[in-house]
Amino acid sequence: MSDPHALMRAAAPACDWWSLRVHDQHHLQLTVRNDAPEPPRLGREQGALVTVRIGAGEGYAATSDLSAAGLAAAGARAAAWARAAAPLALVDAATLPRPRTSLGWQAPAARPWRQASPGELLALLADACRRLGADPRLVDREAGLLARAGRISLSTGDGVRIDQDTSMVMPTLAATAHAAGTSQTRSLGFDQARAGGLEVLDPPAGFARAEQLGQEALELLTSPDCPGGTMAAVLLPGQMALQIHESIGHPLELDRILGDERNYAGGSFVTPAMFGSYRYGSELLTVSFDPGVAGEAAGYGADDDGTPARRELLIERGLLLRPLGGAASQARSGLPGTANARASGWNRAAIDRMANLNLEPGTATLEQLVAEVELGVLMDTNRSWSIDDRRDSFQFGCEWGRMIRGGRLAEVVRNPNYRGRSADFWRSLDGLGGPSTWAVHGIPHCGKGEPNQLALVGHASPACRFHDVAVFGGAA
Amino acid sequence: MSLAQEHFTALADRLMPAAGADETLLLGWQGEDSDFVRLSRSRVRQAGSVRQRCASLELVAGGRALRSELDLAGGEDDHRRLADELARLRALLPLVPPDPHLLVGDQPLALVRCDPPAGGDAQAAVAALCALAGDLDLAGIYAAGRIERGFASSHGARCWHEVALDHLGASAYLPDGQAVQFTWAGPAFDAQALAALLARVRTQLATLARPPRSVPLGEHRVLLEPAALAELIGMMSWGGFSCRARRTRTSPLLRLEDGARLHPAVDLAEDAGAGLAPRFTVRGFAIPARTALIRAGVLGDPLVDARSAREYGLEPNAAEESPSSLALAPGRLPRAQALARLGTGLWIGNLWYCNLSDRSACRITGMTRFACLWVEDGVPVAPAARLRFDDTIERLLGLQLEELTCERDLLPDGDTYGGRATRQRLLPAALIGAMRFIG
Numbered sequence: 055m056s057d058p059h060a061l062m063r064a065a066a067p068a069c070d071w072w073s074l075r076v077h078d079q080h081h082l083q084l085t086v087r088n089d090a091p092e093p094p095r096l097g098r099e100q101g102a103l104v105t106v107r108i109g110a111g112e113g114y115a116a117t118s119d120l121s122a123a124g125l126a127a128a129g130a131r132a133a134a135w136a137r138a139a140a141p142l143a144l145v146d147a148a149t150l151p152r153p154r155t156s157l158g159w160q161a162p163a164a165r166p167w168r169q170a171s172p173g174e175l176l177a178l179l180a181d182a183c184r185r186l187g188a189d190p191r192l193v194d195r196e197a198g199l200l201a202r203a204g205r206i207s208l209s210t211g212d213g214v215r216i217d218q219d220t221s222m223v224m225p226t227l228a229a230t231a232h233a234a235g236t237s238q239t240r241s242l243g244f245d246q247a248r249a250g251g252l253e254v255l256d257p258p259a260g261f262a263r264a265e266q267l268g269q270e271a272l273e274l275l276t277s278p279d280c281p282g283g284t285m286a287a288v289l290l291p292g293q294m295a296l297q298i299h300e301s302i303g304h305p306l307e308l309d310r311i312l313g314d315e316r317n318y319a320g321g322s323f324v325t326p327a328m329f330g331s332y333r334y335g336s337e338l339l340t341v342s343f344d345p346g347v348a349g350e351a352a353g354y355g356a357d358d359d360g361t362p363a364r365r366e367l368l369i370e371r372g373l374l375l376r377p378l379g380g381a382a383s384q385a386r387s388g389l390p391g392t393a394n395a396r397a398s399g400w401n402r403a404a405i406d407r408m409a410n411l412n413l414e415p416g417t418a419t420l421e422q423l424v425a426e427v428e429l430g431v432l433m434d435t436n437r438s439w440s441i442d443d444r445r446d447s448f449q450f451g452c453e454w455g456r457m458i459r460g461g462r463l464a465e466v467v468r469n470p471n472y473r474g475r476s477a478d479f480w481r482s483l484d485g486l487g488g489p490s491t492w493a494v495h496g497i498p499h500c501g502k503g504e505p506n507q508l509a510l511v512g513h514a515s516p517a518c519r520f521h522d523v524a525v526f527g528g529a530a
Numbered sequence: 531m532s533l534a535q536e537h538f539t540a541l542a543d544r545l546m547p548a549a550g551a552d553e554t555l556l557l558g559w560q561g562e563d564s565d566f567v568r569l570s571r572s573r574v575r576q577a578g579s580v581r582q583r584c585a586s587l588e589l590v591a592g593g594r595a596l597r598s599e600l601d602l603a604g605g606e607d608d609h610r611r612l613a614d615e616l617a618r619l620r621a622l623l624p625l626v627p628p629d630p631h632l633l634v635g636d637q638p639l640a641l642v643r644c645d646p647p648a649g650g651d652a653q654a655a656v657a658a659l660c661a662l663a664g665d666l667d668l669a670g671i672y673a674a675g676r677i678e679r680g681f682a683s684s685h686g687a688r689c690w691h692e693v694a695l696d697h698l699g700a701s702a703y704l705p706d707g708q709a710v711q712f713t714w715a716g717p718a719f720d721a722q723a724l725a726a727l728l729a730r731v732r733t734q735l736a737t738l739a740r741p742p743r744s745v746p747l748g749e750h751r752v753l754l755e756p757a758a759l760a761e762l763i764g765m766m767s768w769g770g771f772s773c774r775a776r777r778t779r780t781s782p783l784l785r786l787e788d789g790a791r792l793h794p795a796v797d798l799a800e801d802a803g804a805g806l807a808p809r810f811t812v813r814g815f816a817i818p819a820r821t822a823l824i825r826a827g828v829l830g831d832p833l834v835d836a837r838s839a840r841e842y843g844l845e846p847n848a849a850e851e852s853p854s855s856l857a858l859a860p861g862r863l864p865r866a867q868a869l870a871r872l873g874t875g876l877w878i879g880n881l882w883y884c885n886l887s888d889r890s891a892c893r894i895t896g897m898t899r900f901a902c903l904w905v906e907d908g909v910p911v912a913p914a915a916r917l918r919f920d921d922t923i924e925r926l927l928g929l930q931l932e933e934l935t936c937e938r939d940l941l942p943d944g945d946t947y948g949g950r951a952t953r954q955r956l957l958p959a960a961l962i963g964a965m966r967f968i969g
Contacts, residue, residue, distance in 0.1 A: 088778075090629065090630050090631055090841075091626070091627045091629055092629065092631075092837070093588070093594075093595035093596055093597050093626070093629055093632070094596055094597070094626060095597045095598075095599065096596070096597070096598040096599070096619075096622075097598055097599035097600065098598075098599075098600050098601065099601055100600075100601045101582065101601050103578075112576075112577075113577050113578050114576070114577070114578030114579075115578055115579045115580075115581075116578065116579070116580040116581065116582065117581045117582075118581065118582050118583055118584075118601040118602060118603055118604070119581070119603035119604055119605065120603065121603060121605070121607075124603060124605075128581075131578075131579045132578060132579075134653070135565075135577045135578050135579065135653070138577065138653035138656070138657070139567075139574045139577045141657075142573055142574040142656065142657065142660050143573060143574055144570050144571060144573035144574060144575045145575070171622060171625045172596070172622060172625065172626055173622075173625030173626050173627065174625075176626065176627060177627075180627075193778045193779045193780070194778035194779070194780050230778065230779070230780050232779035235784065235785070235788055235890070236784075236890045237779045237780055237784060237889065237890050238890075239780070239889075312570075313570055313571065313669060314568070314570045314575055314669070315669075316570075316669040316701060316703065316709070317669040317670035317671070317699065317700055317701045317711065318670075318671075318699075320882075320899075321707070399948075400601075401580045401582050402580075403576050403578060405576075437889075438885045438886055438887055438895075439883075439885055440883045440884065440885040440887075440895045440896055440897065440918075441883055441897075442882070442883070442897045442899070442916050442918070443882055443883070443897070443899050443916075444916075447897065447916065447918055447969060449885075449887065449895045449918060449920070449969070451885075451887055451888075469888055471887055473918070473968075473969060501947065504566075504568050504670065504671035504699075504946070505564075505566045505568075505580075505671065505673065505946035505950075506945055506946045506947040507947070508947055508948075528887070528888035528890070528891065528893065529888060529891055529893075
């Protein structure tokens with residue numbers, strides 16, 4: 055195949071500016087369920103999105119035809135949309151920034167997953183599925199693997215060229231136990247996406263916890279329901295990832311604050327005036343946008359608009375500093391931002407997304423976090439998430455809980471849930487775990503945008519303790 | 531025959547003879563030619579077009595199967611790429627273990643639906659839409675164009691499904707954030723219909739402009755509009771009608787599985803015969819016109835994909851085990867009388883971000899969103915602030931369900947993850963005696 059960027063240079067329409075983003079991504083999805091392997095699903099996504107600016111208008115056209123004729127046709131369609139949009143444009147395209155820096159970037163992948171055959175990997179999954187357990191009450195056991203790797207390249211009419219090689223691997227593992235009308239599931243969580251190759255599966259990560267998860271699912275069957283009341287909550291990183299995602303990440307997305315998402319994902323309780331003065335959380339809360347954390351899923355050298363990525367603090371010691379907004383949103387709002395204009399694939403235009411969004415660790419051990427709790431519950435692994443369209447009022451549930459009584463971990467409880475409001479919750483952060491409690495998680499399916507897009511995001515966090523949380527259990 | 535169908539059929543005809551005597555080849559196709567215009571503040575935020583054609587190629591031999599998905603260009607080169615991919619699958623297949631639940635249809639299915647071209651002009655439509663919006667603050671998306679699905683097999687199957695669908699999903703805002711959400715869908719843009727719709731939106735906004743009412747927490751009578759009811763049904767569909775989930779006790783409708791019943795008025799079916807989705811699967815099976823999922827409040831037949839069919843000894847009746855063309859039978863309450871029957875309570879236009887707070891009990895939490903009105907003596911008096919509910923399906927569509935309306939809304943699914951959806955729901959409004967609000 056000829057280089058699409060070279061073809062585009064020859065076929066670009068008459069315009070003020072154009073860019074071409076080409077995706078060539080391989081993927082693999084494997085599942086072994088109840089010891090039976092399902093047919094492997096391989097795939098290759100190849101296509102390109104042409105963006106054209108003419109006067110005040112911007113238009114795009116996506117195509118899976120990467121021939122000279124296909125790209126020329128896409129360029130013409132994008133130009134037609136740019137002309138049509140110009141008199142109706144919300145944002146004057148002539149004022150939008152352009153990328154200026156060419157660069158190359160490569161995700162680390164010590165053992166590229168494409169070098170292993172689907173058969174080899176299925177054997178690994180079959181072993182993990184078996185190790186979930188053979189108890190007849192384990193009614194559903196599943197091990198899976200999702201992997202993606204490839205190149206995303208961007209070129210512009212004014213000579214910028216960015217090439218980035220990505221690689222991601224995500225294991226999944228879940229056991230469901232059933233008895234007496236109730237089913238309980240324990241899983242790795244669907245947030246194990248990591249940048250890298252097959253080394254992502256090396257113990258203690260990957261499938262190493264299979265036996266433990268199977269046993270915990272069985273234990274939950276006979277565990278009491280989580281009691282209700284106002285108490286302390288200690289959230290392990292597997293739940294913190296979701297908490298950060300929903301009640302810090304989404305409300306800080308600048309396109310939401312500017313109103314673009316109001317019809318779908320929603321707006322935000324955060325307003326432009328809050329940056330620099332609003333106390334988002336306690337002094338323990340420092341949150342970074344960090345594309346450079348080793349192994350975290352959403353690392354990159356530049357975002358999909360071509361803005362070079364670098365670490366930025368969004369919240370420092372509780373004070374709100376900057377939103378998650380790419381170059382276009384920054385230009386519209388006059389606010390600082392981050393390099394986070396991202397697209398889910400070649401067929402979608404970039405929008406403001408989270409990438410790696412992390413809560414910075416403190417120093418406490420998990421034992422120290424627990425020791426200061428008279429009554430509370432420790433929770434792990436998200437299973438239920440609901441939050442209002444302004445990302446304020448939330449209700450989350452976890453697979454597994456353990457009561458804390460008198461500073462010690464006590465009985466396991468099932469159906470632990472809690473609710474609160476983003477605007478208050480982070481101010482109740484009163485215990486911050488250190489590096490020994492810190493873990494990286496990655497979610498591959500954050501939904502947003504019109505047309506809809508699923509994004510890969512990373513969240514690293516220590517265990518955190520919150521006081522006076524509204525906790526409750528299950529049942530009708 | 532459309533150009534896309536001609537191309538797909540030609541590809542299949544060239545590729546299928548390559549199948550060996552002991553091999554089965556399955557070729558699936560998902561394509562669309564779409565225009566997407568994102569609106570914010572009644573202006574164009576992002577506009578463009580997407581031409582995508584994704585083929586799935588599955589090789590089956592010796593009890594093993596391997597599937598590959600490829601983006602194709604839509605031209606002459608497509609056959610070479612599929613042939614190359616077939617060679618790669620042949621090399622890999624012996625390395626894959628046998629699949630005990632493998633089932634592939636061996637009939638020469640020939641199911642074809644090809645809607646006539648609508649001939650719409652998306653750029654003109656958006657200009658008209660922005661003009662019609664006038665001083666309204668609209669946010670949302672206009673999506674237009676054709677959606678293609680295809681299936682062919684080495685057993686002679688040649689199926690094609692092509693529909694034209696324009697879809698506007700948008701909301702209109704007041705300065706304080708109160709909003710009305712609305713959708714319009716049809717084979718082509720219809721300015722007259724949209725003008726009438728926007729007139730109704732303006733009327734609703736006038737009610738929302740009144741000072742908001744703080745509604746006390748606890749139980750309230752509610753009238754759930756079809757779009758709100760769709761969110762609850764969506765939660766039930768999260769495994770509730772899946773054969774696999776029902777057999778493995780992971781269904782949220784466990785209690786119905788174990789004998790509990792909903793209100794006898796709840797008659798829910800997968801009505802594929804009236805849907806927008808194809809009537810064939812990419813494993814080579816035809817989908818029946820109708821599958822009764824809940825009959826008079828009692829859990830009915832499951833949705834069975836090919837894999838479950840083999841595993842549990844059933845006939846396949848679905849491409850995947852979640853509904854794509856749900857229809858809830860109409861009730862007896864005329865919609866014009868619904869507010870009067872509600873009396874005092876909440877009129878809820880939309881629910882949002884629902885999730886299962888206790889899966890085994892099908893307990894659902896979620897928020898009100900967009901128009902939610904406090905009603906007194908059958909008259910809407912004020913918008914209600916956002917409310918969180920947490921309640922079970924067994925109560926909401928069982929003990930507490932009073933009536934369903936005679937009239938139903940057809941709700942095409944506007945989802946565009948990866949590509950444009952062909953799902954839809956046909957639902958009445960539901961009058962519910964008590965719904966629990968907890969925050």
